[in-house]
Amino acid sequence: MNRIYSEKNKFFAVIKGTFLVIIISLGFAYFRTIMPISVESTNIINANIELNFIRLVLPLFLSPLVEELIFRKYIPYMFEDILGKIKAIFFSNIIFSFMHLDPFFLPYLINGLIYSYFYKAAKDIKVPIFTHINYNIFVFVMTYLN
Template identity: 55%
Template sequence: MLVPLLVGPILEELIFRKWIPNTFQDVLGRKRSVIFSNLLFSMLHFDWFIITYFANGLIYSYFYDKSKDIKVSIIIHILYNLCVFLLTFF
């Protein structure tokens, strides 16, 4: 339970909201690098909810870009995963 609720969101936010967009923004521009990163994020989940993952990734990216604090998107991602967990298992 710890991995999908805490470890996953922390790693995913660091990689897909911070590292990848910041790495590619000089080449692609900020918007395209965010879209590219979120396409990767959604495809690497390997299931049918690609559009949901992409949309959520854009939301996480928005809050990261506005706040300039990765902890904000990490907290939102953790809360989302917790809601999905609670709705799915209870």
């Protein structure tokens, strides 16, 4: 993780991170179909999104921007001296997971840890921001088409 990412490597990190969170989320989505867990938080959010500019921008672009700044950058930084780097990252991602108000919080935790990994590896907050935006767009398109 100590190597410096070029802009080209950051672009590929976004692509790798996006595919990783999509694959993991698809696995959890399948797992969810065989488990008696019935929470439709993503569908509820998407149902409230009309094809209007503001209602698309907030959940698809602004939320990932704010969430990444808070949960990948600021919270781990604030708690790093108290908890250490790794525990601060886990602590922040646990908060991130529960903030989504979904009893099946594990996918959010795993995705958050992936975003954290790519943030630390690339040393650039834009990498997890764009990865998160790509993922939200993917989820929106898949649930909207359903």
